Amino acid sequence: MKAFILKQALNYLEKDPEKNAPKLMEWIDNVCPEDWYKGQRETMRNILVEKGNWYDFILRIYKLNPEVRKTFFENFFINSCLNGNTRREVIRKQHDCNVPWAILMDPTSACNLQCIGCWTAEYGHQLSLDFDTLDSIITQGKGLGTYVYLYTGGEPLVRKNDIIRLCEKHPDCEFFAFTNGTLIDEDFCKEMLRVRNFMPAISLEGFESANDERRGAGVYQKVVHAMELLKEHKLPFGVSTCYTSKNVDVVSSEEFFDLIIEHGALFAWFFHYMPVGNAAVTELLPSPEQRKHLCEKIRHYRDTKPIFTLDFQNDGEYVGGCIAGGREYFHINANGDAEPCAFIHYSNANIKETSLLNVLKSPLFMKYRKHQPFNENLLMPCPMLENPECLKHMVYSSGAISTDYQEPEDIDKLCKKCSEYSKHWKPTADEMWADSHL
Numbered sequence: 054m055k056a057f058i059l060k061q062a063l064n065y066l067e068k069d070p071e072k073n074a075p076k077l078m079e080w081i082d083n084v085c086p087e088d089w090y091k092g093q094r095e096t097m098r099n100i101l102v103e104k105g106n107w108y109d110f111i112l113r114i115y116k117l118n119p120e121v122r123k124t125f126f127e128n129f130f131i132n133s134c135l136n137g138n139t140r141r142e143v144i145r146k147q148h149d150c151n152v153p154w155a156i157l158m159d160p161t162s163a164c165n166l167q168c169i170g171c172w173t174a175e176y177g178h179q180l181s182l183d184f185d186t187l188d189s190i191i192t193q194g195k196g197l198g199t200y201v202y203l204y205t206g207g208e209p210l211v212r213k214n215d216i217i218r219l220c221e222k223h224p225d226c227e228f229f230a231f232t233n234g235t236l237i238d239e240d241f242c243k244e245m246l247r248v249r250n251f252m253p254a255i256s257l258e259g260f261e262s263a264n265d266e267r268r269g270a271g272v273y274q275k276v277v278h279a280m281e282l283l284k285e286h287k288l289p290f291g292v293s294t295c296y297t298s299k300n301v302d303v304v305s306s307e308e309f310f311d312l313i314i315e316h317g318a319l320f321a322w323f324f325h326y327m328p329v330g331n332a333a334v335t336e337l338l339p340s341p342e343q344r345k346h347l348c349e350k351i352r353h354y355r356d357t358k359p360i361f362t363l364d365f366q367n368d369g370e371y372v373g374g375c376i377a378g379g380r381e382y383f384h385i386n387a388n389g390d391a392e393p394c395a396f397i398h399y400s401n402a403n404i405k406e407t408s409l410l411n412v413l414k415s416p417l418f419m420k421y422r423k424h425q426p427f428n429e430n431l432l433m434p435c436p437m438l439e440n441p442e443c444l445k446h447m448v449y450s451s452g453a454i455s456t457d458y459q460e461p462e463d464i465d466k467l468c469k470k471c472s473e474y475s476k477h478w479k480p481t482a483d484e485m486w487a488d489s490h491l
Contacts, residue, residue, distance in 0.1 A: 060127065109359035110361065113359055125250070126287065137200045151413055155381065156190065156384075157203045158180060158205070158385040160209050189404075194409070195225070197410065224248070232249075232254065234280070235276070237253065237279035239282060242282050254322055255279060255292055256276075257276055257292045259275070261273040263303050291321060298343060299337065310360065319360065329396050335474070341478050375434045378418050378420075379412075390403050391418075393405065396443065400417065402418075417451040424443060427440040433482050439475045439479075439482070440469035445464055448464045
């Protein structure tokens with residue numbers, strides 16, 4: 054019933070979003086129970102009345118290709134958020150384990166770039182998941198209620214043909230990819246228009262000098278070209294940014310936000326630099342002052358800019374802390390190892406050897422379920438970066454092993470790198486937490 058109401062509402066909205074949106078809210082209020090998504094409905098009413106940045110954001114969505122937009126709404130809101138959520142709750146209660154909203158997976162460890170500080174380089178370039186394995190993960194996932202899949206890597210678009218085939222085979226799912234953007238061309242844009250259920254998140258670390266310093270000369274201009282192509286074809290896309298001590302001021306600037314909005318980005322995902330891998334340098338970790346500054350700027354832009362932003366390290370209070378370990382997502386690397394997080398390279402289950410459900414019930418994942426959230430202060434959500442003793446305990450007690458096959462990283466060494474950072478961040482995090490919860 055809920056899915057039917059939402060589908061009819063979306064169809065009505067398509068005809069004239071500006072004119073029909075207020076009427077639609079009145080209709081929903083009349084036909085739905087008073088407590089049905091009450092908070093979300095109130096938020097939408099305020100957006101329509103105030104006509105601020107979120108209203109402008111909605112209008113930007115309605116400038117996209119209508120078939121792509123329709124497919125996204127159906128896959129994301131109906132298949133995943135409504136129908137999928139119901140199924141996930143049943144499985145969670147039945148098996149007493151986490152069941153994710155989304156699954157990250159690496160089609161390949163290969164990449165056409167060699168970016169400074171990128172943890173994926175630690176895997177080497179020899180690993181990959183074949184089409185049948187990727188297809189099996191998605192098929193099993195849908196059985197559990199999971200309809201959102203994100204490709205990581207390596208560079209996932211090295212496998213762009215298989216990615217498109219998977220979009221075709223699973224038209225009821227929504228697919229994303231964290232990509233450096235350099236392999237997006239005219240032909241691939243046409244394929245995206247054809248399948249309608251794929252959306253890239255393009256890595257961008259700032260303006261040209263900062264971006265190319267990390268990713269290589271000429272990459273920035275290739276990224277700009279990719280964004281121009283996507284905007285020209287009215288395709289949805291976003292930006293993925295890793296913030297470090299070197300670029301945090303740039304990527305939190307108004308100029309950077311205005312740039313990505315102008316080029317057509319609808320969302321921006323911000324990731325804190327993680328000192329993963331034996332070669333990782335702690336000098337790139339942001340200082341407490343830098344992290345606080347970025348957190349405050351992103352929250353300010355949420356009230357002023359027509360773009361959807363997620364700050365995965367600082368938004369823990371909105372999602373109940375760490376979402377890894379299958380609570381809302383987990384990661385499968387190019388060897389098939391199931392890791393609780395894209396940054397936690399330890400595992401005791403491989404998708405090539407067991408089922409998706411058994412992965413979620415494996416010892417390390419069950420340790421995550423038992424201990425989440427890892428801190429009462431949800432500005433310190435991560436078991437590695439801010440609560441390293443938690444991660445060390447879970448790895449040792451579950452018998453998990455390193456999944457870095459070139460140069461395995463000892464868990465004690467990794468956690469030692471994070472302990473000093475955690476100690477320095479805690480006073481600032483506690484102060485911010487107290488201020489926001491008075």
